[in-house]
Amino acid sequence: MKNLVFLTGAGISAESGVKTFRDANGLWEGHDIMQVASLDGFKRNPDLVLDFYNKRRNQLLKVAPNAAHSIIANLESTFNVNVITQNVDDLHERAGSTNVIHLHGELLKACSVVNENLIYDWKTDILMGTTNKEKHQLRPHIVWFGEAVPEIENAIPILEQADILVIVGTSLQVYPAAGLIDYADKAKHLFYVDLNPAETSYFRKKIKVISKKASEGMMELQELLIKL
Incomplete structure (x- = not known):
């Protein structure tokens, strides 16, 4: 199975009614x-x-998980899926994802x-x-501002082995989480799903941007992923 890694942020949980940061x-x-x-x-x-x-x-x-959470969980039947999230909610787990790292706590x-x-x-x-x-x-x-982010050390090896990297619902502005993208050197395919995506010209690799909210974007993306 290919290694599929998701980096998720507040945008994926907003549709469930979780207030953004x-x-x-x-x-x-x-x-x-x-x-x-x-x-x-x-x-x-x-x-x-x-x-x-x-x-x-x-x-x-x-609140409950939405379609985006569920699609990510269901992709475990086709890929080796890991989720690295900036979110402190448990919606990925409730949707069925089994490998979730919470960078900012729970x-x-x-x-x-x-x-x-x-x-x-x-x-x-x-x-x-x-x-x-x-x-x-x-x-x-x-994890509050000024505190260490210990889960970063667990996230880096996962990103280094990613064949496919998908970023969902994050502005890519919060560090050190935003810097994790640089570790995905092995990834041959990069996708970014966000209703208001951040600038991507500085990325070292070509990235396909899907400018839709998380649930709609993930519905579109799952069809692309299955064909890879």
Whole structure:
């Protein structure tokens, strides 16, 4: 089987009702990004940050995967599929994808503020005073601005072995995730599905752009992939 790798971002989950990362003015539901997505913000106002992610988590539990997620999962019958996502939702997994790397963490997990390696499945609210058995305060298992992205090290070898690379629903502006494309030197076919695709002239390889929202673009792309 050919190695098919997907890099996915907020655009693939937007159709499911998951709110995208930020508005054009840089605010996330009225909050400055650094207030709710940085360690400094958490230290300054932990209650605000925890409430913000509690609302995100509660919303996530009410939405479902869309056609784009399902098509990616179904392609596992034809390709060796790996998904590397910037999204913190679990919609790829719920759709049936079995090999998913979350670069920026997972909303349905919590971790210790003392030991980041203590990670727990979590579907309820996290409050100040919510602790593990070691009495450590818990926080969302989210990679905030300024924090390391440990899953990058797991993503790079997968990209290096990609025969086909597909980018779906991302602006390619958030680093280090955007830089992962450079590791796909082996890939003979590159595709980019996005309703408002970013500039691609700087890519080292030719890339086919499908300027459609994720579900429509993936419906078109799956026909092309099967013929490769």
